[in-house]
Amino acid sequence: MFRRFMYGRYGNDQLNNFIIILALITGITSMFTRGTVNLVLYVLQMILLTLWALRAFSRNHYGRRKENSWFLSWRNKMKVKFSGVSKFFKRVADRQHKYFKCPKCKTRLRVPRGRGEITVTCPKCNNRFDKKS
Numbered sequence: 040m041f042r043r044f045m046y047g048r049y050g051n052d053q054l055n056n057f058i059i060i061l062a063l064i065t066g067i068t069s070m071f072t073r074g075t076v077n078l079v080l081y082v083l084q085m086i087l088l089t090l091w092a093l094r095a096f097s098r099n100h101y102g103r104r105k106e107n108s109w110f111l112s113w114r115n116k117m118k119v120k121f122s123g124v125s126k127f128f129k130r131v132a133d134r135q136h137k138y139f140k141c142p143k144c145k146t147r148l149r150v151p152r153g154r155g156e157i158t159v160t161c162p163k164c165n166n167r168f169d170k171k172s
């Protein structure tokens with residue numbers, strides 16, 4: 040019976056998994072809130088669940104795949120962004136090295152900290168310059 044109902048339906052993809060996780064998070068968060076915030080979270084959760092169901096039971100596979108590929112490219116962009124942020128925090132936490140950019144080609148370079156004035160040679164463009172470390 041269920042199988043017959045699901046016949047020709049789109050089912051799940053990465054975007055729908057993401058939607059269901061968001062719905063779970065809003066559901067759990069709403070348990071710890073009251074008043075307007077609680078209501079907003081509840082409505083948001085209902086919207087997410089409806090969206091999930093509409094996509095899962097949809098017969099328009101082409102449209103759903105398009106949404107999913109849009110979602111995947113957005114997710115990749117976010118991944119790149121967050122890897123940049125985590126790299127930044129790594130550099131901040133690294134007390135052993137000093138980070139800077141080559142003034143010529145903008146390649147990011149790293150030198151040991153506390154050596155005083157040193158001459159750095161950029162590995163990419165062979166530009167030589169003095170730097171305090």
Ligand SMILES: [Zn+2]
Pocket residue numbers: 141142143144145146161162163164165166
């Ligand atoms: Zn360079």
